[in-house]
Amino acid sequence: MQSKINLAEQVSDEEKLYRYKGILYPTIMCPEDHLKALDNLEAREDDLMLVAYPKCGFNWMVGVLRKIIAQSTGIKTESKAPPLIEFLGADVIKLMEQSPSPRLLGTHMHPDNIPTTFNTKKTKMLVVFRNPKDTLVSFYHFSNNNPVLPSVKSWESFFSQFMSGEVPWGSYFDHALAWEKRMNDPNVMIVTYEGLKQDLSEGIRQISGFYGFPLTEAQVQQVTEDSSFKAMKESAASSHGTMGSVIFRKGEVGDWKNHFTPDQSREMDEAFNKHLAGTRMGEKLDYQRYCQ
Template identity: 50%
Template structure:
């Protein structure tokens, strides 16, 4: 249970900026990675280096469209169940989005602070590692991620659209989309699959057994849930339950954030050459790695 009013204000503001932004002008590059001008600035990235993480912060890392809003919801429900306090988002929870002064304001926030991010491991502020802050990393198979990302661009009325799925797929494979390449993101996080303070979780595993996933997440962050609490949070965190409340929790963009939530939706858009290109890219970048094995690519990405 969270107070999302500031969250909604920020999204509305970003959508307003998007209205005037052409697709060709949507991205700017910072340290070699493209980010959306509607949500990030170079000044904010520079200020982020000075961000002071706490050891009890809750960091939720994921590539865009891999279920970060789902994770934010689950974690705030866990905190509510344990503390009986409604979790408030006094700032937009994505660490790298907002104005450069946000990190000063965040010093006043009570613990635990929930910090979502789409950044690679090596782009996070050093204080997160220095203070051994726990990081939960959520991954989703790359084919469904690409399709969800495409629909987000082309369904939300104010966000710049791509001419076609083919055009988006080509940009996605080149890493010329917001937050850059899925595969570079994965390669970077793969180096840390055995770090003590980092836990990896799969979107598909959450879909298959939500209660078990929620229990695992709570335990990783040091929260203990009763059977009844676990049952309640699970019921409130199904895709259907979140979709039903999406307008209330995320404003105008809510219904687009929670579009389908299916595993295997990629089969509706990918054609054979695209399948081969993605399969080859996965093989080249992640086959034989610890994260590659966790992603169960053959189960989720082979027709």
């Protein structure tokens, strides 16, 4: 990661993002040859795939899943690199063919762009979503403090970019609507950041059961205790290196109220109603409760 940060210092803001199949991606972390190399990634039925739109709790859930695997199998997987398949590149993908199961993989990519091999192999996918107002705020701060992304000119400009889908990995609403179509898929489990914050123990029970890693109640409580946002943030330097403080910022529900103007709040309400009102995904996100 440090080498990527060093490289970012030599790259202009304009060069830090590029467009692939109509969607913006960070040039340094997932260049075009990485995305093309995903065509050669062979999924396994027992892979653990974690999917989340950026800043919806991906890194938090990586930590949770690693702890669930360790409790269930005794296998510890410690790595400072996030298991995002779009970060890997051809050489690493080749090496992964020798990796023992279960492999923990992840992505921020739109479901239509995830390699089809994960569908044909019926790989189980855990999908994490967060209310769009807090997602936007977290994305703003992440972009502001992440050297591999373009510096944010202002809160107002980032708000506009997010609302139009002109941010890395594309439109939040496009992602949500695409997963809405797969809510009945038995190999897909959709959870929310807010639901996990409210009752992490229950979330861990459901997630471990979904992946076929049954835990005792004592193990559930141990994972819960070690997986609070506070615990993750405290260990972020060892788990994520120099990016730890950037990745784990506040972890709060409702921080949007400290950023949104009344007009911006109304604009997001209208966008949510236009795209997700009356959908099962909209109901799952419980927008009225968390965003109004």
